[in-house]
Amino acid sequence: MSTMPQSATDHGLANFDVRRSNLGLALRHLRDHGPRSRAALAAELGMTRSTISTLVSELIERGLVTDGQPVHSTVGRPSTAVEVDGRTVCGIGAEINVNHVSTMALDLRGEVVEERKLALDARSLDAERVLAHLADLVRETVSSLEVRGVSIAGLTVGVAGLYDQTRDVLTHGPNLGWYDVPVGAILRRDLGATFRIVVDNEGNLAAAAEVTPGDPGRQDILVLHGEVGVGGGIVSGGRLLRGSHGYAGEFGHMIVKPGGLRCGCGRQGCWETVSGLRALLEMAADPDDPIRNPAMALDDRLAELNRRADLRDTRTLRALDDVGGWVGVGAAVLTNALNPATIVLTGYYAAVGHHMRPAIERELRAGVLAPDSGGTRVELSTLGFSAAVRGGATASLETVFADPTQVARRTVPVGGVP
């Protein structure tokens, strides 16, 4: 997630940019460090109380924060805590995957407000149909929010494949079987676009979701997202690394086993052929085994896998160790290059990762030159399969923090009980 107000590429700063930046700064500070008084805000942001006062009252007018409970300290006038108001604006994240489309709405505080999911087989439908289903889901979400008077900050869609953001086209989506699909344009057409719609690689969004503002161990992150394919994202200094054309994070097609299995991309020995979900399932079970049955929900199949591992089934444990080892080999390659503070495992890795972790850490120690694996820690994501949609929603909200003035002023109800 880009955390900076960012004087951006070019244009000079004017006075209202100062206002915008400071409004965003205050709002962000309240989100990251919790409710606090105007005076505390002023001290912590290095501004005067008077300035903060006007900033806060503008944020209140825009419905972004509210006065909360009075706080009594030992001495002096009690302060009224200011806190982020989640009732006014939401960001929406969405995801297009091989077997489902889904949406999630988050309020300004990062709380889940709405969540929808539709199972489908993307490969048996064409892109237009899949996107129409997603558009339906988004419309339901939007109308549900609008009934409650919540405005929409934007929609960010994660898609499994390479997304060229300059041309706004999904260039390469081998898992979906999509090539050169203008996802953004189609959605804008279908939805009538009253808000900003951005499309990004799902791995990037999942990575962005793992950033925890203020936590130093969560600023330099390598996210490994395991599903049928393997992708991920790189976060450096809290900033997502997209690469020059937005193609960064395509870890799945690093060649780690020259001459190995043929991959869907046509090459041999790609990382995802040995560390993807398919590799795990094929190693862990015979073709007629229920967990190999695509009709069965993925969650259930993974739960069954965990159950077998907990029962110490030899074949299952062997598969988890073997695949975990390959995950570690690839992770070591990337860790040598990037030296992240934390490797976060998401997707199916998060579900069964506690059984793979020893193997991953073993290979990491073996493969990383820097002592103690360069201080890199391995953690399992707690966001589950919702990482990408959550990241998308967070990215949508980011525009509000970057420019709170984009949220309309509300005519404050003057009356009311005194």
Add this chain to the structure above:
Amino acid sequence: MSTMPQSATDHGLANFDVRRSNLGLALRHLRDHGPRSRAALAAELGMTRSTISTLVSELIERGLVTDGQPVHSTVGRPSTAVEVDGRTVCGIGAEINVNHVSTMALDLRGEVVEERKLALDARSLDAERVLAHLADLVRETVSSLEVRGVSIAGLTVGVAGLYDQTRDVLTHGPNLGWYDVPVGAILRRDLGATFRIVVDNEGNLAAAAEVTPGDPGRQDILVLHGEVGVGGGIVSGGRLLRGSHGYAGEFGHMIVKPGGLRCGCGRQGCWETVSGLRALLEMAADPDDPIRNPAMALDDRLAELNRRADLRDTRTLRALDDVGGWVGVGAAVLTNALNPATIVLTGYYAAVGHHMRPAIERELRAGVLAPDSGGTRVELSTLGFSAAVRGGATASLETVFADPTQVARRTVPVGGVP
């Protein structure tokens, strides 16, 4: 190197921050896009001519830009081009290496103003002595600049080893034999520090030197530095990626050939075993061949290699193609992860890279998932051994672009011929 004015981590923006940012923006724009009129500046930066007028006159007062030649266009009043003035302020870069210490001063336009080098054997002296020698070199540079009335923006020192910038200590310098040396503090003490002194890893500075401000192809860079070992640096959005503990860029020990040759680090199949200088020389020549003789200067050995390749010697070409192929394999792995705009080859790669490039590009195309290698181009560095000092000097200058007001106003000579 951080290129952004960066509202930094916390503190709110005030009015003078706007001024500072806009002054820097104008100055940077002139550096990046060359001399141009005030009107052009205004149009390109999205500001009014009057604002630009006052900004430029302040920059002139501070001696950072000057009015240049009048430019006659087809119609209308001719404009006077404004250009960056290199005569007022310089940034100094320095380097501490096993066999030499050196300095370089760059003016605001990036031109070399001063360059000094002192050969020594760092391993036979203690750190204090080496740093005293460097301090002498810096003092000479500074006094030479001050004679000419040039002020110093800062000093950035590159050192061979891991530098912990939060503690300002060289923690690990195996090549120098230095451990836990507070290089910054010692230099500040020796020099009396009238300017800012920063210390960094020399590889980082060399990588940063490859950034060309304003060139979009030189903002997202993967630098591959070939010597006996292979290392490098990652630049994303003009910003150097250091990793959480400063260990990033250790590419040499990525495992690209499982079960391959044993590496000095104890592992098998590390990238540098197939793409390092040793691999090339051993493949290209018998043990008694002069180019295998460590006593011979490296430049000469590489020149001989080039000579043979130009004569189309089969074994030499085979070796260059083979090693180049492995360079490409590793580059492809990193390119899938990072999607750089440009891969810059430095060290011995820069010397013989024109013979390896076809093989590198072949493997890059084969190994990168994104179409057309993700748009990544392969280039040879032209900076040679001065890359680190140049990067240091550029980093020092960066403070001027971030805040031009740090350069004192000069009392403009009022008189003069009308």
Add this chain to the structure above:
DNA sequence: TTAGTTTGGGCGTCGTCCCAACAAAGCGTG
């Protein structure tokens, strides 16, 4: 010479932040 075009700078206005002073709201103490 005159009309047309573009440049650069001066002046007034507006927006934003800072500083200083002040009212508000408690706590502790006599």
Add this chain to the structure above:
DNA sequence: CACGCTTTGTTGGGACGACGCCCAAACTAA
């Protein structure tokens, strides 16, 4: 219970910076 003490939040100048408008300057083309 009144009074001082402390901290909070608000209010009214003052300073500073960018913008918009205007005008003189400088040059081309007819």
